[in-house]
Every structure is written in C-alpha cells, then in structure tokens.
Amino acid sequence: MNRSPSRNLHRSLLCAAAVLIAAPFAQADESTMPVAIHGEMVYPVSGPPISGGLVLVRDGKITYVGPTEDMVYTMDHRVIRAKVVTPGLIDARATVGLSGLLNQPHDQDMLEKSAPLQPELRAIDAYNPRDPLVAYVRSYGITTVHTGHAPGMLVSGQTMVVKTLGGTADGDTLKPAAMTAVSLGSAGTTDQAGKSPGTRAKAMAMLRAELLKAQEYARKLALPDETKRPARDLRQETMLRALDGTQPLLITAHRQQDIMSALRLAAEFNLSIVLDGCSDAPLVLDEIKAAGFPVVLHPTMARSFGDMENLSMETATRLRTAGISFAIQSGYESYVPKTRVVLFEAGVAAGKGLGFESALAAVTLNAARIIGVDDRIGSLEVGKDADLALYDGDPFEYTTRCVAVFINGREFPGEHHTP
Template identity: 30%
Template sequence: MKKLLTAVVAASLSAAVVANDMVPGKAQEQPILLQGGTLHTVTNGVMQDTDLLFENGKITAIGANLLVPENARVIDVSGKQVYPGLVALDTTLGLIELGAVRATNDTSEVGQITPEVSGHTAYNPDSEVIPTIRYNGITHAEVVPQNNLIAGRSSLLQTDGWTYEDAAEALNVGVHVNWPRVGLNTSWWERRSPEEQRKENAENLSKLKAAFTDAKAYFDAKQANKLNGTDVRWEAMTGLFDGSSKLFVHANDKRQMDAAMEFASEWGFDLVLVGARDAWRIADKLAANDVTVVYGEPYGLPTRHDEAYDQAYSTPAALAAAGVDFSIAYSTGWWDIRNLAFAAGNAVAFGLDKDQALAAITIKPAEVMGVADKIGSLDVGKNASLFVSQGDVMDQLGQDVQMMFIDGAEVDLNNRHNQLYQKYRQKPE
C-alpha cells in the first residue's frame, strides 16, 4: 500500500508540473520599431540611442532616427538595453522536470552506444522550467542526450514553441561522446578497487574506438553502395565522416582532453570539447589546434589542493588570453541555466573582457551550432531573436528582462517563479 501511495503521489506531481500555461507567441504581423535603446550588437560594438526595426521576423534596419514604417508598432526603449537572445549550450532543458521523479527524466537512453538518439525527440516544450529561463534572456538552448559512452545527437531549439518542430533552430548538429575516465575515482562512495577501475576504463575506451571503426566501415560501404541494410546507430554518425556533423566530446580532465584531441586529429573530426574544466592547463595547445571549447564549469570549488580558489571563475579569461575559441555554458543544467548571463558576468569580475563575455553566450554558441548567420548578434538580415532589459543582463542586481522576441514573435515572459513571487509577496499583508 505504501509503494502504491508513493507511485500515485509521484504520478500526480509529474502530471502537475509537465505543462506551463504560457501560450507561445504569434508570428509577427506588423513592423516593430524599438526606439532609442542601447544596442549591444556583439559584432559591431555598443550603439547608444539607436533604433532597431524588424519585420516578418527579420532585423531590417539599425540606426538613429529610423523612419517609422506604415502600420508599425513603436516601442520606446530609451534608457534600456537591447541584446541578442542568449544561447545556452549543453543543457537538458525540456528533458527533465524533477530530479527526484523518474517519470519526468528523459535525459538518457538504455545502453552505452546510442548515437541514433536525438535530444529533441524527448523535448517537452510545455516544461514549467522553460519560461523561468526565458525570463533571464535565453532564447535558444542546445538539448543534449546524457550519460552514455556515445550518448546521441544534440539539437538547438528556441525556448518558445508548441512542439519541437515549432521550436527547431538546428536539429542533429553533432554526436556527443562522454570520454572514458582516465584516472581513479577516490571518492568515499567508490566501491571498486583501483584494478577494477583501470580495467573498466580500458574496456570503455576499447568500446568507443570499436564503435567508430564500425561506423566508418558502415560509411564506406554506404559510399560504395554496398550496404545490405540500415543500421540506425551508424547512420547517425555518417555526418562525422563527410564533415557535415561535429564531434562533441565531454571531458574535464586534462588527460581526457589530450586523448580526445589526438583521437579527433587521427579521424579528421571537427572537435568541440564540452565541460573542459582543465582547459586552462592546456590553453595554448587548444588554441594551436583550433579546438573549440564549451566551458561548462563557470562555478565551483578547486579540484586540486594546489589550485587557486578562483580557478573556475578565472578560466574564461585564461582561455581568451591564449586565443582559444570558447563559449560559456552551464553543463548539463536545466533550471540552473537561467544563471547563464550571471556566470558570464562573474567571469568579467575575474578578468574576462565584457564584450568577450557577452560574445561567449551569444555569437560564439551560435557558431558552435552552425547558426551564426541567423542568431547571436544584432545585425541586419538576422532573425529578430532579442530581448530588452532595464539593466545590464550580466548583472544579477541590475538585470530586468522586460520584453523578448523570437523570430519577431513576442514571447510571454510570465513564469511559475514569478507567479509564486507575486503570490507570496502579498502574504505579510
């Protein structure tokens, strides 16, 4: 009876939280002119007292005192900040609702080799979490399968839409690999002996290499028209061999990253290192080899006794100084990615140039996902995916996102957190 009651309660909770009541924005129906704002273009610096016009979902003009088109909606944004939408990389947004409720967790598939899995197919556009992260300026999020050796493929989705098809910006951009551990786990909960750990590490690396060998054999057979059937696993990896897809390797240890770089170089893959906690230790090597980094450890304690207390915070500045092409992310986050802009702002406090910090959460992630021609900056011809804030978006105290548009459609910024805030602020009365 106790188990039955627990199951009923869990099911009730999951049913209650899987759907928000915010209606996705309607397609833009008239020209919209934002007048007199401070435009953070990312690609062309900061423009004071500048107008921005967008029509049919595209930015059509930027400048001072723009002519008002017929039937245009004019919005005075004087004294306010206008930004391109923020792009959150390496998230599980829409794949998990409550960590304690298994029924709401669709982050991973059964098995170790599952490249055929696509993150967007399990995406829940009605998640209560999505409106809360929009409220902090995030218009796009990369949805990434988790845990397995070859976890699957990621997709970039807009944070407003009825379905994943509705929200799709770029589907199946790259294959994600969790690089096998190279060291020993010395945590108190580890029950395996050092010998058992080393054996499993070696076995996982062997499985990974075997999978790529099989995938390449499949690709070669397909190119020669000698396939006897379709294998969905290797079919999902063909883009790696013809250059249409990227290899995303999740690794934090320097030794893992070194091994992944050697592996990608051997195969000729376009490599993106994700997580990359130790990237500061090999920054010059990363820059020399043109390896893109999605730095996913912007907060945290030192991982070694001899590391500086601020290592996690100062790493973006170190990467920038070395010339590494990097983005800032909140690795494997969902509700906590709402703090993405603040992580970038924190990196500024520890030495990163402010313009580089903004680029690391806008245009740089857009480049990683192959959509920099559409989003990531305020430029004529790009999609009108942007937001208006009363203050600096990277300042936790000053930021106040007041309006958002995705492809020109105005987004409802209401959310569950705001509703609860409005409710309980009345309680003392």
C-alpha cells in the same frame, strides 16, 4: 522622424510583464506587426555598441539596426523601449527540455543508461518544449538552447538546437541533429562490476572501435554493387556524420588527460570536434589552440569536485587571451538548481575578468558559430532572425531584470518574480 501612435508611447517596458500576461491571445494581431525597438544601448555583437540605437523587426526578421536618428519608420510599428538591447542569448550546452523541472522519473529524459554507446538517440524525440524550465530560461533572455543528452554515458545521444518558443519540438527547432554527445573521464565510465567501460582506456578503445565500424560502414555504402551495400544502421549513420564532419562530436572532457584523449581521437580520425566542459583547459591551452577546436566551457559557477575540481572562474578569460573560440554553457544539473541560467554564468565570467563584451559574445555570436547557426542568430544584423533580449540595465548585473524577449519577432515576457 516619424513617431508611432501615442498609444504605443506609453508601452513602457516596466509594465511589459503586465501587458504580456495575455500575450498568446491578445497579441495575435500584434505578433505580425512590425516592431521598433529603441535601446539606450544596443549591442549588435557583430559590431560596436550603439548608444541610442534602434532595431526594426518585420515578419520575424531584423530589418534595421543602427542609430535611431538615421532611420525613419512607419506608423504601423509597435514601439518598445528598453535600456539595453542584446541579441537573444544562446546557451551553447544545456539539457533543458530533456531534464525537467520536477526531477521526477517522468520528466528526466537526458540519459539512457541501457548501453554505453547509443549515438542513435535523438534529442528531438525527447525534447519537451513545454517544460517550465524552457519558459524559465527564456524569461532571462535565452532564446536558443543547444540541448540534448547529458554527459554520463560514453556516447549518450544527439543534441539539437532549438528556440525556446515553447511550441513543438519540430516547429521550434533550428537544427534537429546538431552534435553527438560523448563523455570522457568519470562521466564516460561506469563503476558497475563487469560492465564496460570501466576505465578511461577502455572507453577510448570502445570509441575508436565504434568509429572504425563507421568507417567500414561508409566503405561498404560506397560499394558499386548495390546488393553488397549494408542495411541502414542508425547508429553507424550517426557516427558517419561525425566522420564526414556534418555532425561533430561534442566531447565532454574535464581532466587534462581526457582533453588530450579527445584531441588524439580527433587527430586519428580527422574529426572536427567541439570540446565540452574543459575544467582543466588552462593546463593544456597550447594543445587546444593548436588543434583549433572550439570550447563550450563549463558553467562559471559549477561546483568544483570530482573531474571538475580544478575549475576556475577565470578560464573564460584564459581562453580568450589564448585566442581559442569559446562559448559558455549552463550544462547539466541533477539536483538543485535543476538548471543553471547561462546569463548568470556569463555574468560571473564577465565579473571575473572576461569583461562585458566578451561575456556577451560567449552567449550570443560565438555560441551561434560553434553550434553552427550564426547564419540565422547570434547578432543583431539585418536579415537575421528577430531574436532579442531587453534588459533594464547591464544584463549581467545581479540587480538588472530582463524585461522582454523576442523570438522570431514574437514577444515573450521577461523574468517575473512571484508574487
């Protein structure tokens, strides 16, 4: 086997953080170098784990995944070694970049409260790739987030899928408009006197009316007489994409009656939806399974109160057993911590019965499938984006550290703990 130059051999991951402090400049040339990443264990997720595995990266893409002994690579590769290599983690529902670290008015863009239905709001117009929380979650191996408007209004806005590169919203984005966020239950209603929706039933009536309007908009758009077609309407255009399936509704529903309302809505309008939160999922597993919609499950360690009072740390296990497609999310936090870290949430799920490989899939390939980007990310496969997370042990163990992160083949530091 061709070994790389000796200067690379001592590039132990234990000193990766130190090396990488100067990364943006010093690495300018390295970022274009091909990389050979050796893992004592490599988890491609799309296939069985590889003991003594190797991942080769060139031009931002994965060019080889397999046993080290089956591949010879050239001298120009930069060599990295780690105990565990996984695909970059994907947070299937977050608000990072919209809900900033400081929790001051200037960095809180996750919710517009001027009207209950504002599907026209786009996450990409609010996402701050340089909020410290973006780099923070990246340092734990999260390379892609499905982020956007938070639960809290009936239709709070559109979500986006973005890599945690910390560059620009446009440059980092995989999907500028992924889903449209809908909140049912307490999060979708208001207790302000005289304001709607004040009840669950009213919220559903408003939502149904909105979809009917979009159907009517679609009908008029298809009129043969161009002069009779309606003017562009951003709101209707968005809801139309929910109707034609190109931009599904992401429906936050925790109580079982709210989950059932979401399914009823989907059936009425022939929607494909994604269920979000789903604290009460164990109570309506058969119904969710029959409907065939995926679930982006609440954080395992979320606080159990209000609509989430029934949540269980075992729900992920129940979903897996039921054969329901699911991913795990970090969700939205309004206070402390300002964001959860989906690595930690998946870890606790793993520990509470889900097991390592299913938990890993819930924050990689399954998440990628649910948010519709599995052609690019979510597993270690030749041709996919070179997004990887490197750990010094089982990624879910409390005592393990993320030692380095790759996005599009570019290296970022793993977690560091002051000082």
